[in-house]
Amino acid sequence: MIKGRVIQSTGSWYHVDTGEEKIIESRLPGRFRLKEQQVTNPIAVGDWVDLSMNEDGTGSIEHIHERKNYITRQATHGKRGEQILVSNLDAACVVQSIKKPKLKEGFIDRFLVTCEAYEVPPLIIINKMDLAKSGGIAFAEELTDLYQDLGYSIITTSIHDEASVEELKEFLTDKTSAFIGPSGVGKTSLINTIDPAWDFKVAAVSDYSNKGKHTTTFARLIPLEIGGYIADTPGIREFGLVDIEPWELSLYFPEMLEPRQHCKFHNCTHHHEPKCGVAEAFENGEIAASRYHSYLNMLESL
Ligand SMILES: Nc1nc2c(ncn2[C@@H]2O[C@H](COP(=O)(O)OP(=O)(O)OP(=O)(O)O)[C@@H](O)[C@H]2O)c(=O)[nH]1
Ligand SMILES: [Zn+2]
Known part of the structure; x- marks a missing residue:
């Protein structure tokens, strides 16, 4: 069995990076789909999987490792039928x-x-x-100062x-x-500055995947020269508020x-x-005005 990372999906084929030069095109045996039929895509880009190799050089996915986190297309985290955009993120960078x-x-x-709700560590870039x-x-x-203190x-x-x-790198x-x-x-x-081949890689992957079906709705991971990946997906821009009850927001x-x-x-x-402790803390200057303002704006939109 070989362990690898799903870096792209074309609906029926999964491209698995095993650390070797060649990406292994793999399929998912039907039994997984039956078992997890509530989920649109039983395998998400970013998943770690175990593969067995077929004679023709393709792989069969035998096991999906537990996800440490994932983000979904719709604001329905934790609900059935959701579409996972990408899993196992180490960082989400807001620019x-x-x-x-x-x-x-x-x-x-x-x-x-x-990020707090999805349990993905954030990085703020100005x-x-x-x-x-x-x-x-x-x-x-x-x-x-404000965000570091938090x-x-x-x-x-x-x-x-x-x-x-260099610091970002x-x-x-x-x-x-x-x-x-x-x-x-x-x-x-920024990504181009860190990895000068990035534009080329994005274009190359796009050309390739355009031959497949449904590819535009799927995420992909593009490897960085320095090691690691950047998730590339159109839907990620909609990374919005997850389902949160108003009283929960302050958590x-x-x-x-x-x-x-x-x-x-x-x-x-x-x-x-x-008799609100949060309003009191704000009045005492213990909560930044911009943060309390953001809180109230979000509360209104829930
Ligand atoms: N002065 C200055 N210009 C920058 C810097 N970073 C990017 N730009 C310029 O800002 C413009 C937009 O940069 P992009 O990298 O296309 O921005 P983006 O966030 O990828 O935008 P979208 O692809 O539309 O989401 C370009 O003209 C860049 O040259 C910077 O650090 N300083
Ligand atoms: Zn209160």
């Missing part, structure tokens, strides 16, 4: 630029909640620092600053990561965990209720 386009703290905070003037630099430092990893980058690219080495962020913040540029804000214990009502949403 924002200091300007062009303007940095949105709400985007970062929403993303962090989703890019285009070369465009920042003194005000922008001070703002980035403020954000760095226990999150955050780095500032510019594709024109080699040291910052170190973080991504041997990890399976996803890059998420609005258009124009520099996701592709995903680390700084609210202690204050919420002092709320009078156990199902307090920390919005309008009297």
